[in-house]
Amino acid sequence: xxxxxxxxxxxxxxxxxxxxxxxxxxxxxxxxxxxxxxxxxxxxxxxxxxxxxxxxxxxxxxxxxxxxxxxxxxxxxxxxxxxxxxxxxxxxxxxxxxxxxxxxxxxxxxxxxxxxxxxxxxxxxxxxxxxxxxxxxxxxxxxxxxxxxxxxxxxxxxxxxxxxxxxxxxxxxxxxxxxxxxxxxxxxxxxxxxxxxxxxxxxxxxxxxxxxxxxxxxxxxxxxxxxxxxxxxxxxxxxxxxxxxxxxxxxxxxxxxxxxxxxxxxxxxxxxxxxxxxxxxxxxxxxxxxxxxxxxxxxxxxxxxxxxxxxxxxxxxxxxxxxxxxxxxxxxxxxxxxxxxxxxxxxxxxxxxxxxxxxxxxxxxxxxxxxxxxxxxxxxxxxxxxxxxxxxxxxxxxxxxxxxxxxxxxxxxxxxxxxxxxxxxxxxxxxxxxxxxxxxxxxxxxxxxxxxxxx
Amino acid sequence: xxxxxxxxxxxxxxxxxxxxxxxxxxxxxxxxxxxxxxxxxxxxxxxxxxxxxxxxxxxxxxxxxxxxxxxxxxxxxxxxxxxxxxxxxxxxxxxxxxxxxxxxxxxxxxxxxxxxxxxxxxxxxxxxxxxxxxxxxxxxxxxxxxxxxxxxxxxxxxxxxxxxxxxxxxxxxxxxxxxxxxxxxxxxxxxxxxxxxxxxxxxxxxxxxxxxxxxxxxxxxxxxxxxxxxxxxxxxxxxxxxxxxxxxxxxxxxxxxxxxxxxxxxxxxxxxxxxxxxxxxxxxxxxxxxxxxxxxxxxxxxxxxxxxxxxxxxxxxxxxxxxxxxxxxxxxxxxxxxxxxxxxxx
Ligand SMILES: Cc1cc2nc3c(=O)[nH]c(=O)nc-3n(C[C@H](O)[C@H](O)[C@H](O)COP(=O)(O)O)c2cc1C
Numbered sequence: 001x002x003x004x005x006x007x008x009x010x011x012x013x014x015x016x017x018x019x020x021x022x023x024x025x026x027x028x029x030x031x032x033x034x035x036x037x038x039x040x041x042x043x044x045x046x047x048x049x050x051x052x053x054x055x056x057x058x059x060x061x062x063x064x065x066x067x068x069x070x071x072x073x074x075x076x077x078x079x080x081x082x083x084x085x086x087x088x089x090x091x092x093x094x095x096x097x098x099x100x101x102x103x104x105x106x107x108x109x110x111x112x113x114x115x116x117x118x119x120x121x122x123x124x125x126x127x128x129x130x131x132x133x134x135x136x137x138x139x140x141x142x143x144x145x146x147x148x149x150x151x152x153x154x155x156x157x158x159x160x161x162x163x164x165x166x167x168x169x170x171x172x173x174x175x176x177x178x179x180x181x182x183x184x185x186x187x188x189x190x191x192x193x194x195x196x197x198x199x200x201x202x203x204x205x206x207x208x209x210x211x212x213x214x215x216x217x218x219x220x221x222x223x224x225x226x227x228x229x230x231x232x233x234x235x236x237x238x239x240x241x242x243x244x245x246x247x248x249x250x251x252x253x254x255x256x257x258x259x260x261x262x263x264x265x266x267x268x269x270x271x272x273x274x275x276x277x278x279x280x281x282x283x284x285x286x287x288x289x290x291x292x293x294x295x296x297x298x299x300x301x302x303x304x305x306x307x308x309x310x311x312x313x314x315x316x317x318x319x320x321x322x323x324x325x326x327x328x329x330x331x332x333x334x335x336x337x338x339x340x341x342x343x344x345x346x347x348x349x350x351x352x353x354x355x356x357x358x359x360x361x362x363x364x365x366x367x368x369x370x371x372x373x374x375x376x377x378x379x380x381x382x383x384x385x386x387x388x389x390x391x392x393x394x395x396x397x398x399x400x401x402x403x404x405x406x407x408x409x410x411x412x413x414x415x416x417x418x419x420x421x422x423x424x425x426x427x428x429x430x431x432x433x434x435x436x437x438x439x440x441x442x443x444x445x446x447x448x449x450x451x452x453x454x455x
Numbered sequence: 456x457x458x459x460x461x462x463x464x465x466x467x468x469x470x471x472x473x474x475x476x477x478x479x480x481x482x483x484x485x486x487x488x489x490x491x492x493x494x495x496x497x498x499x500x501x502x503x504x505x506x507x508x509x510x511x512x513x514x515x516x517x518x519x520x521x522x523x524x525x526x527x528x529x530x531x532x533x534x535x536x537x538x539x540x541x542x543x544x545x546x547x548x549x550x551x552x553x554x555x556x557x558x559x560x561x562x563x564x565x566x567x568x569x570x571x572x573x574x575x576x577x578x579x580x581x582x583x584x585x586x587x588x589x590x591x592x593x594x595x596x597x598x599x600x601x602x603x604x605x606x607x608x609x610x611x612x613x614x615x616x617x618x619x620x621x622x623x624x625x626x627x628x629x630x631x632x633x634x635x636x637x638x639x640x641x642x643x644x645x646x647x648x649x650x651x652x653x654x655x656x657x658x659x660x661x662x663x664x665x666x667x668x669x670x671x672x673x674x675x676x677x678x679x680x681x682x683x684x685x686x687x688x689x690x691x692x693x694x695x696x697x698x699x700x701x702x703x704x705x706x707x708x709x710x711x712x713x714x715x716x717x718x719x720x721x722x723x724x725x726x727x728x729x730x731x732x733x734x735x736x737x738x739x740x741x742x743x744x745x746x747x748x749x750x751x752x753x754x755x756x757x758x759x760x761x762x763x764x765x766x767x768x769x770x771x772x773x774x775x776x777x778x779x780x781x782x783x784x785x786x787x788x789x790x791x792x793x794x795x796x797x798x799x800x801x
Contacts, residue, residue: 026608026615027608027610051550051639051640052550053519053520053550053551053553057520076638077539077638078634078638079621079636079638085618086616086618086621086636088614088615088616088617088618089613089614089615090615091615092615092616092638093601093605093606093616093638093639093640094638094639095543095546095547095550095551095639096540096543096544096546096547096639098513098544099512099513099516099543099544099547099548099551100516100547100550100551102512102513102514102516102517103516103517103519103520103551103552105480105517106480106517106518106519106520106521107520121537122537122540123535123572123574125571125572126535126536126572129509129510130510130513132509133478133509133510133513133514134513136478136479136480136509137479137480137509137513137514137517138517139479156632156633156634157539157633157634157635158537158539158631158633159537159538159630159631203573204573205570205571205572205573206570206571206573207505207567207568207570207571208505210505210506210507210508211478211507211508211509212478302613303613304612304613304614305613
């Protein structure tokens with residue numbers, strides 16, 4: 001297929017570091033390389049360390065080679081638990097976001113550096129200062145993914161403790177961001193800083209900000225959270241949304257819904273970029289890609305992971321079941337709370353019924369059922385297929401770009417950059433060089449207006 | 456007074472006391488590379504809650520990948536920050552520098568700084584330093600909360616970590632609680648180096664007494680601001696006594712005399728070497744933390760004048776032998792406090 005005539009939307013790409021999550025494959029297949037964490041930045045093994053700086057450096061350099069808009073780090077402030085004990089099956093252990101991004105600023109030149117930081121367990125002055133520092137130290141490449149940690153479980157590590165219900169989480173996040181912007185704007189020109197004097201429902205803060213306005217004016221703001229409150233917050237204040245709506249139809253509906261909310265805030269559709277988190281699997285032929293994808297799913301869902309996933313739905317101990325056998329006949333406990341630090345399943349009974357029906361119909365074991373139902377691989381095919389589909393999503397207004405979530409650390413992005421990026425470029429849908437130096441310029445976002453001094 | 460028989464330790468402050476701190480990376484990179492050429496043990500970068508300039512921890516993280524051996528010590532104020540964030544931030548500096556991180560414990564008594572957060576009013580020095588002591592305590596426990604070999608990647612059982620080697624710290628302080636474990640695996644040095652700055656006399660008032668208590672209980676390195684070798688040496692001896700009273704081995708405490716320096720000519724740099732050699736010979740300190748009036752002018756003179764003179768006299772290293780800040784300081788890598796408990800259970 002050749003590119004159609006007329007102006008093409010340009011695809012934005014970002015790289016998610018494949019550390020802590022339930023899709024990162026950490027064990028090499030039996031015939032594969034050893035599982036020793038990699039310490040060699042030049043040739044890191046695919047099943048490398050999720051904590052050594054060499055891994056972050058490798059992925060970030062790869063993303064920059066691929067002319068990506070930004071590198072993205074997720075955040076979790078407590079280790080997940082299952083049955084009251086630390087969850088031990090997935091990758092865990094990660095660095096603190098903003099510190100590792102400051103170090104990555106040393107080994108990259110253009111790549112945006114996005115850190116997820118909770119608005120619930122931080123304070124505006126302190127975070128505004130750290131973000132402004134990162135923006136200066138990186139020459140204008142900082143971004144903040146504003147998340148709103150929802151559980152009291154995480155609160156046990158912090159002074160403020162507890163948690164906020166959904167409505168308060170977003171009012172706090174919105175006021176947090178507004179307060180941070182007051183700090184950034186207080187240094188809008190070269191003169192003396194104007195003291196900030198903010199009195200609100202969540203924060204009453206006063207004083208001078210010590211860091212001059214950063215090269216981007218304000219760091220880029222990313223939002224991740226799907227409720228109506230979350231979307232409204234994004235429409236009012238974010239530059240990018242990180243979403244999980246990665247299917248074409250779901251993506252279009254989400255895209256339309258969010259962009260529709262913008263005019264109420266005096267914003268244009270282009271002011272907010274929608275970037276779903278997606279995975280990909282490449283093969284030389286479609287069949288090979290499918291085979292490879294199935295293999296990855298088996299690595300992601302070990303027998304132990306299959307049982308644990310089932311226990312999270314059923315809410316009861318199922319450790320005596322055979323992962324290669326049939327699903328349990330017993331019904332889930334609607335009040336079972338086996339897992340902490342993870343999204344709760346809304347209606348366990350309905351999920352269990354659906355899974356049992358699927359398992360009976362296709363003759364699937366527990367593990368096969370979990371593989372079938374929890375799969376989130378988005379783009380599977382030859383590099384040509386994947387490039388074409390990615391572009392179809394963007395030209396079809398299901399996305400403005402993608403946050404790629406590789407399943408291997410740290411080499412998981414290499415094949416994409418080597419094989420797919422050149423095809424996107426050939427299609428005229430992707431940059432062939434960075435034209436600006438700041439993340440705002442990569443995203444085509446204007447610098448925020450400097451406030452007019454009232455004195 | 457006992458004369459130290461180990462090599463002299465040498466550190467330098469990157470802060471320019473007279474000038475507003477730069478926001479971009481370049482000036483810090485230039486100074487750090489120079490300090491590394493001089494094989495200094497570490498550089499410090501100050502920070503003050505509410506202060507001007509970029510966040511010190513972020514600056515030194517930015518410096519880390521462009522240096523290889525130099526120790527990097529950032530000031531972190533414990534009064535308004537979350538202890539959990541302090542612990543993960545410093546641990547991450549240790550990861551990105553591959554074992555060269557340290558932090559200087561600070562506390563804030565200022566009403567203006569408290570108003571920037573608005574969470575609680577300012578408190579007197581004795582209170583905020585006693586809180587700083589608890590923060591330093593829990594920070595160390597969080598670093599230990601992952602034993603070194605917690606990551607096992609055991610294919611047979613499907614386990615990425617051995618959860619028996621991860622520990623809840625369940626720490627209850629007067630103003631906060633932390634459940635743990637850390638989200639960051641144990642850093643390369645086990646515990647990054649903890650630094651405390653004190654004045655030469657512990658009885659100089661409430662504030663100073665409280666800082667001395669933190670130094671004696673928590674510090675790996677104490678920076679003593681002293682005017683002459685006699686008082687510096689007395690402070691060193693007093694710190695050793697107090698550390699011993701806390702059940703610590705005073706041999707694992709490095710006391711550096713912290714001196715303001717202003718080198719107006721290359722000759723001053725050699726004069727400085729004479730002075731340092733003299734103080735060192737008198738047992739005033741294990742080494743020195745120099746605070747240049749103008750780092751951009753003074754640091755080149757230290758590296759090109761003072762350091763070579765000290766080397767000629769056999770007082771200072773010609774090259775780095777180890778790779779971590781603990782190596783440079785001759786401080787052992789501590790075992791996790793939780794490791795023996797696990798052995799005992801088995
Ligand atoms: C794609 C995506 C990524 C997210 N990443 C994080 C994260 O890294 N850390 C975190 O604490 N929360 C994360 N969240 C959680 C959100 O910040 C938010 O707390 C959650 O989605 C609940 O809000 P909601 O009801 O608006 O969806 C993420 C959410 C989404 C949709």
